[in-house]
Amino acid sequence: MVLDGGNRGRARRLALGDALAQHARALPDHTAVVCGAHRATYRELAGRVDRVAAVLHAAGVERGERVLWLGYNCHRLFECLLACARLGAIFSPLNWRWGTEELSSAIADAAPRVVVWQPLGVASPGEQRDAVWIRHDTEDADGYEARLAAVASSDSGARAPEDGFEHRPVLMFHTAAFGGRPSGALLPEAGLLQQAAIMGLLEEASPASTYLNCGPLFHIATMTMTLATLVAGGCNVFVPKVDAAEVCAVVAAERCTGAYVLRPTAEEIVALNRDGRFDLSSLRVRTGLAAFDAMTSAETTRWSARPGGYGQTEAGGLLTYRALGPPPIGSHGWPSPLAHVRVVDPDLRDVAPGETGEIVARSPTVMLAYWNRPELTAERQAGGWHHTRDLGRIEADGSLTFVGPMSRIVKSASENVYPAEVEACLATHPAVAEVAVIGVPDPVWTQRVKAVVVREPGADVTPDELVEHCRAHLASYKKPREVVFADALPRRDGRVDYDRLDADHGGGNYPGSVTDYPS
Amino acid sequence: MVLDGGNRGRARRLALGDALAQHARALPDHTAVVCGAHRATYRELAGRVDRVAAVLHAAGVERGERVLWLGYNCHRLFECLLACARLGAIFSPLNWRWGTEELSSAIADAAPRVVVWQPLGVASPGEQRDAVWIRHDTEDADGYEARLAAVASSDSGARAPEDGFEHRPVLMFHTAAFGGRPSGALLPEAGLLQQAAIMGLLEEASPASTYLNCGPLFHIATMTMTLATLVAGGCNVFVPKVDAAEVCAVVAAERCTGAYVLRPTAEEIVALNRDGRFDLSSLRVRTGLAAFDAMTSAETTRWSARPGGYGQTEAGGLLTYRALGPPPIGSHGWPSPLAHVRVVDPDLRDVAPGETGEIVARSPTVMLAYWNRPELTAERQAGGWHHTRDLGRIEADGSLTFVGPMSRIVKSASENVYPAEVEACLATHPAVAEVAVIGVPDPVWTQRVKAVVVREPGADVTPDELVEHCRAHLASYKKPREVVFADALPRRDGRVDYDRLDADHGGGNYPGSVTDYPS
Secondary structure (H helix, E strand, C coil): CCCCCCCCCHHHCCCHHHHHHHHHHHCCCCEEEEECCEEEEHHHHHHHHHHHHHHHHHCCCCCCCEEEEECCCCHHHHHHHHHHHHHCCEEEECCCCCCHHHHHHHHHHHCCCEEEECCCCCCCCCCCCCCEEEECCCCCCCCHHHHHHCCCCCCCCCCCCCCCHHHCEEEEEEEEEECCEEEEEEEEHHHHHHHHHHHHHHCCCCCCCEEEECCCCCCHHHHHHHHHHHHHCCEEEECCCCCHHHHHHHHHHHCCCEECCCHHHHHHHHHHCCCCCCCCCCCCCCCCCHHHHCCCCCCCCHHHHCCCCCEEHHHCEECEECCCCCCCCCCCCEECCCCEEEEECCCCCECCCCCCEEEEEECCCCCCEECCCHHHHHHHCHHHCEEEEEEEEECCCCCEEEEEECCCCEEECCEEECHHHHHHHHHCCCCEEEEEEEEEEECCCEEEEEEEEEECCCCCCCHHHHHHHHHHHCCHHHCCCEEEECCCCCEECCEECHHHHHHHHCCCCCCCCCCCCCC | CCCCCCCCCHHHCCCHHHHHHHHHHHCCCCEEEEECCEEEEHHHHHHHHHHHHHHHHHCCCCCCCEEEEECCCCHHHHHHHHHHHHHCCEEEECCCCCCHHHHHHHHHHHCCCEEEECCCCCCCCCCCCCCEEEECCCCCCCCHHHHHHCCCCCCCCCCCCCCCHHHCEEEEEEEEEECCEEEEEEEEHHHHHHHHHHHHHHCCCCCCCEEEECCCCCCHHHHHHHHHHHHHCCEEEECCCCCHHHHHHHHHHHCCCEECCCHHHHHHHHHHCCCCCCCCCCCCCCCCCHHHHCCCCCCCCHHHHCCCCCEEHHHCEECEECCCCCCCCCCCCEECCCCEEEEECCCCCECCCCCCEEEEEECCCCCCEECCCHHHHHHHCHHHCEEEEEEEEECCCCCEEEEEECCCCEEECCEEECHHHHHHHHHCCCCEEEEEEEEEEECCCEEEEEEEEEECCCCCCCHHHHHHHHHHHCCHHHCCCEEEECCCCCEECCEECHHHHHHHHCCCCCCCCCCCCCC
16 A cells, blocks of 8 residues: 555654754754763754764764774763764664673674774774774874864754664664673664653653763663653763762752662762752652652652663663552553553463563564574564563553563473562562572473572571462462572572572473573 | 564554553453443453454455544444554544535545444435445444444454554544545554653553543544543543533543543533532643633643644644643744654745744654545655644744644745735734735736735724834735735635635735645
């Protein structure tokens, strides 16, 4: 059915460049970005993005090519994202907390045309000689600013993106290691804009908003609010990374209305600002820490009054929001208006209400694919649904409770038992300090559930009592057949080492279709 | 670039059926619709929609086929929309205010497979013998309910829509006559969902919302809120058409939180409910009529506190919202987070800030096309932008003022003069009762601006004074070269008849590219 007189939907393709072009025209003198001593209006930002696009294009960046960012938060990171969107390229800010080996592996995997970098002591231009390395924090002649200065300003008008725009990735975020290496989730431009629209409406973003980008921009959480602020015509303020003293000074100086502040930072700020020398009253932020919240604005937004929800990088951010509707029964709120969220068994059948299963979703925000991982992509999007590999349950009011990462499934006869659910139940027993649940081979039932428990110091509890505790709270088939006590759980990289547990406690025979997915 | 392991983006295709399926599963016993004595939970609604889809399919409705609704508001209209979405068909509620001729022409143009109807005295099954006519308000054996009862219930699971979903129309609304006949704007399912998401967030829609559908469902304004309520899992209440007494009774009985109430209805309700016998305190609605607003809830939503914006059917609803951000300078608020709004000259160049031009937009919500009007579609979406054929200007805060319908352009040398703008200026003069502006041929300037003015009774004003009034408020080239007085303006169908004015006052020589677009 060709109906549209050959326009191929161009008038419906909204891109990141549209927000920038609109504000550059309608709010040209409004401050768009602040980063240290750098300030730029929307007109200036649009001009710089034009020149960054020209610099990247001259370095060989075409549609679909990768541009990596290897540095802290900076207004130039934001410029590079917008320039890549303009070129149809894929922009990926790397995690600067990574070690040399992780970085090298991710850079080699991405095969970038350009790496925009600063010295972090973990990777350098020697790493990937095929790419053009552009250092951004220098006045050198081949640095970022010098290259920009050498480009003649081009126009800043937004172009209608090319055909296939609906399936175009613009941002790649690396997520938890799978099979020992990080995977890059490719996020679609259209989905990022829709997520930014939702977040902006809940945060009540407008040209009067000033958002402090102090959370890491290699994560979707901060980036969603960065884009929401852009879409609304607000101001994005950047600091290299979160530092309580700098956050206080910048919030006070720029009268920031929003910021990505987690509890530990809030605690540091409270200690630092006991004398009230920093005026944080512009912040419409709630952390749950009363002393911090008291320093901020009495005004809240729908988001800040009830922040949070369930999401993941591969889903392009949040799939549920606590701010939607009245206080939810579930821990993580209701499905986004642009997401269909289900809780299913391994055959993609809905589990009964209140039962635990895998959270799957359909939403324009979910990733297009993992970069270079076709098999893993096919597995995560099997059956036309995005598989989160996380466990949850739908409560009576339709809200979602996030139970934990799915990790492995234990198969007891025809029943699926999720160790995370049994662990969560056992952890509520006062005598239990730590617990891990595994499946051990069973000639009749395929597997039996076995719990390895570390008791609280001085606690006195028997295996039978813990089994009874589970029977009282879970379906009977989920209760452990065996409970053993240990002095500690084996760990690797800070996480419980389930392979070691299996080896030590006879685990095995896990259903072949679903293997280990560390979250 | 094929990256996604062959999933073809299915996990990102969110359809109307997703909202229905999600609520049928998570909120099965929550009331979804109320219509007179009919009440249905989400589970029941999903089951009925399954059966409606089966009935329509049996009547020959396949992907892309048209189903018309010829009747008042009703829960069955909503069911038919959802069933058409399920089938990939196009659903079109017709304007029941139309006369026989308009209806016959629209029905013939749509060439529907099915017309769901009730006797309105203006069209009947004789009209279009190729279609299956299903009467919905009857217990007859071949009526809607009897056909539903004859279908075995099928599953209510949502299916991932087919490839090309992003460009699939689901709803057709007829808009103002062009060239003497109404045109059907085809709206995309993905865009309707995005508009519903925005409206739902501003209206703070949730499962606790109950929306009274008393505005006509053949218009986008009411339908956007209907869909926002569905997406949020709220309850949609239907009444056949707006009637003050019925609105009062239903709001009180169902504790409606929202309703489409325009000023005249609000005035009737105030008169009717002077004694307060109807409890309207659940309504979070503001009409600007103090006596009405005082009868409603003290609570408002972002939308109800500052309702309205600029939009049109062809844009899939609102392109700007007054509720976004602080009180706007412009009459119609700021661009939607999912729209890029420009004000341009006929060559699609931005006009200077504060200047008047045509409002054009890019947004996923805009129409796919006019049904059966490829030339008109190409014109309205020329250059990759949706042309509204309305005039506006962008104010200093980035907000939009709607000036009026574009109608004709008068060409004075190289300058474009919009009669609506000059008329709006002259109308502010106290001596002017009515005014219409035309262009008359000029051998040097192509056209000259001429104003035909009806003076206020007893007012004394000269043509020169009115020209001076324009010179003081408009760019000089826009002022009329001639002002003539008339006793009345010629009208046709309640609108000023510009063809007649041209004939009577020497108008003509209009630029060929843009002709008459009554709004």
